[in-house]
Each structure stands twice: as structure tokens, then as C-alpha cells.
Amino acid sequence: MLYFNNIVRFRKWKVFLILGLFSLALGLKVVLKTLRLTAAQLTDLQKCPACFGLSLCDAILNNKISIRHKNAYATFANLFGSKNVFFGTYGKEKVVLKKLAHTSELEAFDKMLCSDQKLLELCVTNSNKKAIPRNIDFYTRVIREITSDFTSENISNLKLCPITDHMDDLLYNVYANGGKNEKEISHAYLWTMIKINPEPLVLQILPAEEGWPVPKYFGACGRLVVEEYVGPSLSNYYSEPWIRRAKISASLLEAAQMFTYRNPHFGFYLTDISPDNIAIDPWDNAKFIDMENLIVVDKRISNNNMTSEWEKLEVNDADFDCRNCLAFSPSDICSHRYSDHNYYAVCQHLLAQTTSSSSIPGGLLHDIPKDILTKHPDLPNLLLQCAVPSSVYTRIMAGNSLRKVLIEIVSSNI
Structure with a gap:
């Protein structure tokens, strides 16, 4: 009889425990639902006009943009995180919502x-x-x-x-x-x-x-901006097949060329390049997702403002022994119509084998397959010359040639 009573008591305790856990989970779910942030709550509209604009307020205030809450951790991270970066959706598009500062x-x-x-x-x-x-x-x-x-x-x-x-x-x-x-x-x-x-x-x-x-820029509302979600950061592609890394590398070199030469009136020089500041879209194109740090050179200056060095290419000959430093001279970049800085940043800190940042050991183009080297024996030298050039213009010429070779390799291996 005592044994039977103990079993009943145990089963009752077990039932109460299950009911208690169920109630706790249900209560937690209600709390989390209450705590979930909305995009409208992030706007700080009362701080305007010391804000970023109002162009996207209609969409945000009418709940056309929503923040994704995958789990309890994400909810608490959104609520109490100091980075102020949130992921959401705008219609069918994935977006990133930023308050732009801690x-x-x-x-x-x-x-x-x-x-x-x-x-x-x-x-x-x-x-x-x-x-x-x-x-x-x-x-x-x-x-x-x-x-x-x-x-x-x-x-x-x-x-x-x-x-x-x-x-x-x-x-x-x-x-x-x-x-x-x-x-x-x-x-x-x-x-x-x-x-x-x-x-x-x-x-x-x-x-x-x-x-x-x-990334595509959608607009702002108060102290909140909305941008396109591009994809995972470049760091996630370190161990991908070499051909895929070659395609990404070609797009990085194309970006260096575009920022330097595409606009006839201004040159744009990236001063904070790292794998975490670059995202890869579904088509393996690199896009720069942190554009906070930029030197813009106005190419249209009068003769009175020109220095004797203005028409000469500015070559970044920073200390190449500093493996984790994106070293450059703002005054040198600004005193020349053109600089090879963007090529230096891409090759020296992302692609090269011996001189790249330690965050990408051996560079993004590490472990070139033997059959690729057999067909393109000049590949390592082009990469080296883009990172550490032997003469003026060598870096840009090597970078452009490297991009063409990589595109040719990718095209022939599709």
C-alpha cells in the first residue's frame, strides 16, 4: 500500500512539474511577444531634425517593415544589444535596419x-x-x-x-x-x-x-535607416572551392577599379576594408556593407589648387610588414588625382598569400589548384605585384590583369 501511495505521489509531482513547465513556457512566450521590438519603436522620431530623415516613415510607421525574431535569444539580443543592427523584411526583401551607432x-x-x-x-x-x-x-x-x-x-x-x-x-x-x-x-x-x-x-x-x-538604400525614418541585406560576410567563404573564391576575388578587383575610375569627377577610396565589412550576394558578387569610412577626391580642381604631384599616380608604399594594418596617408591620397589605394587594400589585405590580413590566413586565393597554376603560371606573380608592386602603375596593371585572368578561369570552369 505504501509503495502504491509513493507511485501516486510521484506521478502527481510529475504532472505538476509538467504543468508548471508548460505554464512557464507559455508565460515566457507571452513576455517575449510583448518584448519584441517593432521598427517603429526604433525610430526616435522625437529627436528630429537631428536625425537621418523621414523618407521611409510611411512604410515603417504602417508596419510594412518588420524585424525578424527567430528565437528567444534573438529577441533579447534585439532588445538589449548595443550594436543597434537588426534584421528584418520589407515586403519580400530581406533588409538590415541600422541606428548607425552604438x-x-x-x-x-x-x-x-x-x-x-x-x-x-x-x-x-x-x-x-x-x-x-x-x-x-x-x-x-x-x-x-x-x-x-x-x-x-x-x-x-x-x-x-x-x-x-x-x-x-x-x-x-x-x-x-x-x-x-x-x-x-x-x-x-x-x-x-x-x-x-x-x-x-x-x-x-x-x-x-x-x-x-x-547595398541598396531604402531610406530613413528618424534615427533608423533601412538597407538591403546582401548575404553572409566574406569571412564565411574562406574554405569555399577555389573557383568560387576566384569569382569573388574578381568582383573585389572590379570594385577597386570602379571606386577609383568610374566616376569622372570624384574618386572614392575605402579606408576600412575587412572581411566583416564585405558581404557576398547569391551570385558571388562582393558588396561593401560598411561604408562609414571614405575619402572622396574631387578630380576637378583649378591650376591654382594643383600640387606638383597632382597628375602623378599616388602609390601606397606603406609598411608592408604591418600585416594587420590598412596603412595609408590621407594627405597623400588627397594631393593626387588618382591613387592605387583601393587596389592595395583589396590585394594586400584580402587576396595575397603572404601579405594579407591574419583574418584571412594565406589570402582569399590561398591554395591555387595545380591544374590552374599549370595553365596560368603568371597568377602568383600578378597577385604579388598587386599587393607589393615593383614600380609605379604596376599595382593597377597587375590588379586589372589578375581580374581578367580570374574571369577567364571562372568562365572556363563553369
Whole structure:
């Protein structure tokens, strides 16, 4: 009888335990559902016009853009994470939602607004905060932030040099996308993005719709921007078949050529290239997903502004023993119409066998198959000359030749 009672008690305890766990799981599910962020909650619209714009507010506020919550971990990461990068969907497209800075950086920016007497019109706690701040010359502030005076502190990671005479030409697409916003507000958005993170500006200056190797930019609402989700980062392709890596490498070299030469008026030089800042789309094309750091060289300068070195190619001869350093001289890049910096960055830090960053041991083109080497014995030398050139123009010539060889190899192995 005692044995029977113990069995009953055990079974009751087991039933209560199961019911308790079920109730806990159900309660947790309800809590997580309550905690799930929406895109609208991320906008911080009350901080405008010290924000990134309003072009996508209709879609965000009407829940046309949703944040993906795959599991409990993702929900808590979205809610309490400081990186402020979220993944979602916009119609049938996968997108990335960014606040463009860590929470601490955004808080520091807001504190600066409220502590600067000249910027009090933008302070969110100011009872006299104005929708259109008439007393702030944002245009002058924008020019100051992108100045070519690289010795200044706290200047933007977007640089325009050696002159700013054609800044409005550079920002043509940005103005066009701004719609009917008054200039005071448009320039406030410009200034805010340049101060916090100029990536949205760059994605409009170099739109994906025109073939530039960057994510598509959908727009902004308050302190939130929405971009195309391209795919996994370059680091995930280190162990892929060599032919696939060759195709990706060819697209990286094509990007170096485009950023340097495609625009007849401006040259664009990437100053923060790493495998984590590059994503690969479903067709194995590389796209640069972190465009916060960029030097823009205005190629149209007058004779009075030209240095004696202006028409000579700037060759990046940085310390090649620094394997993990993307070394360069901003002043050298800005004092020449053209630089081979983009080729240096791609070959030296992503592709080359002996000189690439330790994050890609042996470079993306590591372990070239023997049959490929037999047919293309010049491949290793082209790669080396692109990374560490033996003379002026060698790096660009080698980089372009390497791209052609890689395209030929890929085409013949499809």
C-alpha cells in the first residue's frame, strides 16, 4: 500500500512539474511577444531634425517593415544589444535596419547637442525645440565636418578633398532623394548623418541601382535607416572551392577599379576594408556593407589648387610588414588625382598569400589548384605585384590583369 501511495505521489509531482513547465513556457512566450521590438519603436522620431530623415516613415510607421525574431535569444539580443543592427523584411526583401551607432555613441551625441549653446534648438529636452532650426547654419557645419584638414579632431569619417567647391554635385542624389524637404531640414539631416555615421550618404552617392558594389538604400525614418541585406560576410567563404573564391576575388578587383575610375569627377577610396565589412550576394558578387569610412577626391580642381604631384599616380608604399594594418596617408591620397589605394587594400589585405590580413590566413586565393597554376603560371606573380608592386602603375596593371585572368578561369570552369 505504501509503495502504491509513493507511485501516486510521484506521478502527481510529475504532472505538476509538467504543468508548471508548460505554464512557464507559455508565460515566457507571452513576455517575449510583448518584448519584441517593432521598427517603429526604433525610430526616435522625437529627436528630429537631428536625425537621418523621414523618407521611409510611411512604410515603417504602417508596419510594412518588420524585424525578424527567430528565437528567444534573438529577441533579447534585439532588445538589449548595443550594436543597434537588426534584421528584418520589407515586403519580400530581406533588409538590415541600422541606428548607425552604438547606444553610448548616440547618447553622447545627444548630450553634446544639449550642452552646446549654439545647438540647443536640437536638444530633445529643450522646451523651445523647433521643428525647423533657423538659427543654425548646417551647410557650413557640413563643410567643416568633411574638411580636408585631417589634423582636426572629431571630424567625419567621410572626407572630401582637396577642395569642397563641388560638394553639391557630390550630394546630388542625396538632395534628389530628400523630396520637398526645406533646405534647413535637409542640411540638418546631412549634418547629423555626417556626425554620427555618413554611411547613408555614401549609399546614395554611390547607388546600388547604378551598379555600385554596395547595398541598396531604402531610406530613413528618424534615427533608423533601412538597407538591403546582401548575404553572409566574406569571412564565411574562406574554405569555399577555389573557383568560387576566384569569382569573388574578381568582383573585389572590379570594385577597386570602379571606386577609383568610374566616376569622372570624384574618386572614392575605402579606408576600412575587412572581411566583416564585405558581404557576398547569391551570385558571388562582393558588396561593401560598411561604408562609414571614405575619402572622396574631387578630380576637378583649378591650376591654382594643383600640387606638383597632382597628375602623378599616388602609390601606397606603406609598411608592408604591418600585416594587420590598412596603412595609408590621407594627405597623400588627397594631393593626387588618382591613387592605387583601393587596389592595395583589396590585394594586400584580402587576396595575397603572404601579405594579407591574419583574418584571412594565406589570402582569399590561398591554395591555387595545380591544374590552374599549370595553365596560368603568371597568377602568383600578378597577385604579388598587386599587393607589393615593383614600380609605379604596376599595382593597377597587375590588379586589372589578375581580374581578367580570374574571369577567364571562372568562365572556363563553369
